[in-house]
Amino acid sequence: xxxxxxxxGGIASGCVYGxxxxxxxxxxxxxxxxxxxxxxxxMLGAFVALGMVNQDxxxxxxxxxxxxxxxxxxxxxxxxxxxxxxxxxxQPQFALVILTxxxxxxxxxxxxxxxxxxPLVLETPFAGKHVKLGGLVLGxxxxxxxxxxxxxxxxxWLFFSRTKLGLAAQAASQNQMAAYIVGVPVRRINxxxxxxxxxxxxxxxxxxASKGTIDPxxxxxxxxxxxxxxIGGFGSLPGALMGGLLIGVVEPIAARYLPSGFSQMSPYxxxxxVLTTRPGGLFxxxxxxxx
Amino acid sequence: MRAVFKTSYDKDIDLHPDWWERxxxxxxxxxxxxxxxxxxxxxLAEATxxxxxxxxxxGLMLLVGHxxxxxxxxxxxxxxxxxxxxxxxxxxVPWIIAFPxxxxxxxxxxxxxxxxxxxxxxxxxxxxxxxxxxxxxxxxIILEPVTGGVGGIFAPSITLFGIDFxxxxxxxxxxxxxxxxxxxxxxxxxxxxxSPTGRSFLAVRDSEVxxxxxxxxxxxxxxxxxxLSCGVTxxxxxxxxxxxxxxxYELFSIFISINLLLVVxxxxxxxxxxxxxxxxxxxxxxxxxxxxRDGLNATVGIDLGGIPGLDTLIFSVILVxxxxxxxxxxxxxxxxxxxxxxxxxxxxxxxFRRQKTYLKTERSK
Numbered sequence: 240x241x242x243x244x245x246x247x248g249g250i251a252s253g254c255v256y257g258x259x260x261x262x263x264x265x266x267x268x269x270x271x272x273x274x275x276x277x278x279x280x281x282m283l284g285a286f287v288a289l290g291m292v293n294q295d296x297x298x299x300x301x302x303x304x305x306x307x308x309x310x311x312x313x314x315x316x317x318x319x320x321x322x323x324x325x326x327x328x329x330q331p332q333f334a335l336v337i338l339t340x341x342x343x344x345x346x347x348x349x350x351x352x353x354x355x356x357x358p359l360v361l362e363t364p365f366a367g368k369h370v371k372l373g374g375l376v377l378g379x380x381x382x383x384x385x386x387x388x389x390x391x392x393x394x395x396w397l398f399f400s401r402t403k404l405g406l407a408a409q410a411a412s413q414n415q416m417a418a419y420i421v422g423v424p425v426r427r428i429n430x431x432x433x434x435x436x437x438x439x440x441x442x443x444x445x446x447x448a449s450k451g452t453i454d455p456x457x458x459x460x461x462x463x464x465x466x467x468x469x470i471g472g473f474g475s476l477p478g479a480l481m482g483g484l485l486i487g488v489v490e491p492i493a494a495r496y497l498p499s500g501f502s503q504m505s506p507y508x509x510x511x512x513v514l515t516t517r518p519g520g521l522f523x524x525x526x527x528x529x530x
Numbered sequence: 531m532r533a534v535f536k537t538s539y540d541k542d543i544d545l546h547p548d549w550w551e552r553x554x555x556x557x558x559x560x561x562x563x564x565x566x567x568x569x570x571x572x573x574l575a576e577a578t579x580x581x582x583x584x585x586x587x588x589g590l591m592l593l594v595g596h597x598x599x600x601x602x603x604x605x606x607x608x609x610x611x612x613x614x615x616x617x618x619x620x621x622x623v624p625w626i627i628a629f630p631x632x633x634x635x636x637x638x639x640x641x642x643x644x645x646x647x648x649x650x651x652x653x654x655x656x657x658x659x660x661x662x663x664x665x666x667x668x669x670x671i672i673l674e675p676v677t678g679g680v681g682g683i684f685a686p687s688i689t690l691f692g693i694d695f696x697x698x699x700x701x702x703x704x705x706x707x708x709x710x711x712x713x714x715x716x717x718x719x720x721x722x723x724x725s726p727t728g729r730s731f732l733a734v735r736d737s738e739v740x741x742x743x744x745x746x747x748x749x750x751x752x753x754x755x756x757x758l759s760c761g762v763t764x765x766x767x768x769x770x771x772x773x774x775x776x777x778x779y780e781l782f783s784i785f786i787s788i789n790l791l792l793v794v795x796x797x798x799x800x801x802x803x804x805x806x807x808x809x810x811x812x813x814x815x816x817x818x819x820x821x822x823r824d825g826l827n828a829t830v831g832i833d834l835g836g837i838p839g840l841d842t843l844i845f846s847v848i849l850v851x852x853x854x855x856x857x858x859x860x861x862x863x864x865x866x867x868x869x870x871x872x873x874x875x876x877x878x879x880x881x882f883r884r885q886k887t888y889l890k891t892e893r894s895k
Contacts, residue, residue, distance in 0.1 A: 273653045326854040332653060333600050337795055338853045340788055341846035348843040462664070465657050473653070500672045507661035514658055515646040 240374045245491045251381035252450070253487015254388035258443035259464035260471065260479035261395060262436040267473050268399065269408040269432035272324075272335035276343035278461015279350075280437055284312045285444030285453045286350045289361045301364050309441045316437025320430040328426065343458060351455040358452035361445065380449040387446060391439065392480050399476065408432055466510040472520025481521065485509065543724050562709055566702040574705055578697075580813045581708045582769045587793040587805030588712075588719055589762030594791070595800040596723065597755035598735030603659030604763050605786035606666035609779065610636045611764025612771035613670065613677050616685040625688045625695075629768055636764020641757030645749070663787060670779040682778030685771040697773055708769055715762060719802060722758075731755050763790075785842075792845065796852050798861030807860040815848070816841055857884075 262277040274280075290296045291304035299307065319342065327334050365379035399405035411418040411425040418425050447457065467486050471478025486506040494502035513520060534547045546552045566574055586608060593599050615632035619625060647658050670677045677683060687696035688707070695703045722728045730751045733741040742748050771777055789812055797808025819841055856863050870877040 273657075323850065323854070327857075330857065333594075334853050334857060336600065336653070336656060337791055338850060340791070341849040341853075344839075344842045344846040345850075348839045348846075351839055462660060466661060469654065469657055498672075500668050504665050504668045507664050510661050511646075511658060511665075514654065 241495075242492075244375060245495060246488055247375060247377065248381070249488035249491045250484055251378075251384045251487070252490075253467075253484040254384045254480075255443055255447045255450075255483070256460070256464045256467045256486055257480040257483025258388055258391065258439060258446065259461060260468040260483050261392065261476060262439045262443070263464065263468045264471075264474060264476055264479045265395065265432055265436045265439065267412075267468075268476075269412050270324075270335075270429045271412045272332055273339070273473070274433075274436065275336055275339040275461070276319075276346060276458075277436065277440060278464060279343035279346040279458035280312070280316065280440035281444040281447065281461070282453065282455060282458040283315065283346050283350050283444070284308065284437070284441030285361065285448040285457070286354050286359075286455075287311050288441060288445045289359060289448065289453065290354070293359075293362050305441075305445055308445070309438045312437040312441040313434040314437075316440075317430050317434035319437075320433035324433065325426055325429070328429075343461075347455045347458060354455070356455055358454045360452050361448035363449045366449070378450075380446070383449070384446045387442065388480065391442065392476055395439075396476050404428070404431070463506050466506040469510050469520055470513045472522040475520070475522035478520060478522030545720055545724065559713060563706070566705055571701060574701055576813060576817065578701070578705045578708050578773060580809050581705075581712045582766055582773055583793060583809035583813055584806045585708075585712050585715060585769065586763050586766035586790055587797065587809050588715060588802070589759045589764075589766060590790045591794045591797075591799075591802065591805045592719065592731075592762065593755060593759035594794050595798075595804065596728070596735060597731040597752060597759075599752060599756065600653075600656040600791075601659040601756075601759075602656050602784075602787050602791070603661075603663030603666070604760075604790050605782040605784065606659075606663035607636045607640055607760040607763045608767030608770060608786065609666060609670060609782035610639055611767030612685070612777065612782070613683065614764070615768035616683050616771050617676055619686045620684070626690060629765070632768040633761045633765040636767065637757045637761025640760025640764075641753050644753040644756030647756070660784075660787075663784065667779055667782070678778065680778060682776055684776050685774070687775075688772060697775055704772070711765065711769065715765070716802060719762075723802075727751075727754065789845075792849055796849060796859050798859030799857075801859075801861040804859050804861040807864075811848075811860065812845075815844065819844060 259277055259281050262280065263273060266272060266274045266277070288305055288308035291299050291308050292301055297304070323342065324335065324338065327338060363380065365383065368379045370377050370379075370382075399409060407418070407423045408428050408431075410421070411423050411428050415425050444453075447453070447460070463486060464483065467482035468479045470482035470485060471480070486509065489505050489509060490502055493505040497505075532548075532550065534541075536542065541547070546555070565577055569577070586604070589607075590601065590604050593601055593604075611632040614635045615625075615628050618628035618631060623631075643662060647655055647662075671679050673679075674681075687694065687699070688704070689695065690707075693703060694700050695707050697704045723731075730741065730746045733744060733746055734748055734751050734755075738748055741751070767782070770781070774781060793805060793808030793812050795808070796811055797806065798804030852859060858865070866882055869881070
């Protein structure tokens with residue numbers, strides 16, 4: 240029973256990793272770059288939501304407040320692409336890696352100077368409530384996390400495989416010049432995808448904040464989400480979620496049954512194993528370049 | 531503008547085209563060697579720090595700038611160098627043996643890790659090295675009997691042939707020691723670059739497919755570059771350990787990795803000089819910020835000390851600016867300026883215009 244409880248808790252926290260990983264995958268699918276600031280965007284999203292909802296700040300009702308926060312962060316994502324990332328359009332991937340690392344520090348500074356570095360709690364209507372299922376204790380926030388994540392993954396998958404915009408984004412990522420030639424507005428699509436990833440980051444941030452305190456350094460969670468995205472194979476939405484769940488489950492189990500220290504290492508060991516055995520991840524989409 | 535007349539094929543591969551270039555390097559080295567007599571103790575310590583950062587930057591430059599692989603885990607290799615060096619010296623091994631062994635350990639570890647890692651490209655390698663860094667950090671804590679764990683470890687002072695090289699008691703000697711190591715490494719680095727090995731690094735960086743077609747063993751070349759790079763970084767880590775004298779795992783945080791990346795990108799990717807430019811910037815800017823902050827506080831009364839993380843913000847903004855406006859870094863900017871002066875008044879604006887590029891991926895769906 241203890242094991243099942245650990246697994247359920249792990250799935251809930253794995254969903255948050257999975258959501259951040261979804262943000263990576265979104266941008267990767269659209270512009271073939273990796274946004275190292277995704278964890279920090281999640282952090283900023285959580286803080287914006289906190290600023291909208293908490294009594295000390297704007298004290299809006301919960302759901303409209305969250306929606307407003309999503310919209311604001313969508314704007315932030317759009318702005319980051321429009322004014323910063325678009326300037327290095329077409330440059331090698333490495334440039335984007337360093338650029339987004341630097342952007343992450345800027346976001347952390349912004350959040351730190353507005354909301355301070357002391358841990359804060361997001362006030363949610365479902366804090367502390369739980370249901371008992373047999374011997375299992377399920378928090379409302381865990382159930383909500385799992386449901387929202389499942390819905391969001393499905394929605395994004397449909398977006399990329401069914402809608403015109405999603406297909407255009409994929410075309411833009413595979414060959415920018417060819418996409419231009421067939422009439423895809425590559426730059427504008429990139430900006431829209433960045434906005435979308437800002438929204439996804441906010442949702443991940445709110446779900447993360449519903450489970451505990453937040454401070455400007457929680458963005459470092461992004462590194463774990465990377466491991467999730469890599470395990471799934473960058474570029475695959477269900478893969479990212481799978482990877483997140485795997486890490487979320489393995490971590491508490493390693494903490495419970497292995498000597499201390501291994502729980503922090505476990506996601507990365509898992510990732511290195513996947514990378515050495517299947518270099519493209521579990522849902523590989525990259526193949527050796529043909530001349 | 532000087533013209534270099536080449537009278538033999540050997541001149542094409544010479545390290546310096548003529549005695550003018552050689553003389554400039556000699557003057558620079560001479561000035562650096564005389565530095566302890568010119569500046570005070572505080573600035574000499576800062577100069578030593580800059581040299582150590584340049585050494586680490588040289589290590590990463592070999593990887594990022596010259597073989598086209600990205601590593602976000604070089605702080606981990608610095609840590610390996612520092613701990614092997616300090617651990618061996620605490621066990622009674624003299625420095626002259628412990629120091630090369632530290633570099634060798636970091637290099638061998640890097641090469642072993644590189645064999646699976648080089649199968650991945652670009653982003654994957656960056657993330658794998660990041661994961662490796664986290665694992666190294668945790669291992670340092672777990673291996674407490676050797677590394678001192680959270681408590682830390684003491685790096686004994688260096689004694690060579692009866693001469694004391696302690697970082698505090700005889701800073702001048704320590705500075706000269708670091709200077710000699712950095713100069714020798716730079717010289718070796720420049721020579722590697724004009725050897726077949728170095729040429730194959732550049733070929734792999736520019737196009738793996740064509741390098742393979744030319745008969746280069748890509749996996750071996752990448753692993754070698756990774757190993758060499760980690761070895762040099764490990765040496766820098768060992769020196770850093772002596773410079774700090776008492777350290778624990780927190781000295782080699784993820785921010786060191788990122789600072790190192792900053793050194794190579796701001797300095798100028800693909801130029802040996804870039805590592806030095808970057809190291810100077812990264813050690814000088816915090817000092818400048820501190821001086822400016824004190825000045826503002828004294829004259830205008832604005833207290834910036836209360837804002838946490840201002841240093842990292844300024845670094846980040848500088849980095850963003852360089853990536854957008856000058857991807858070739860400080861050294862690239864200097865080359866452009868020099869060309870402008872040499873060609874004056876014939877230089878044209880479009881001479882250095884970047885070509886428009888588009889990304890193509892290797893993804894199938």
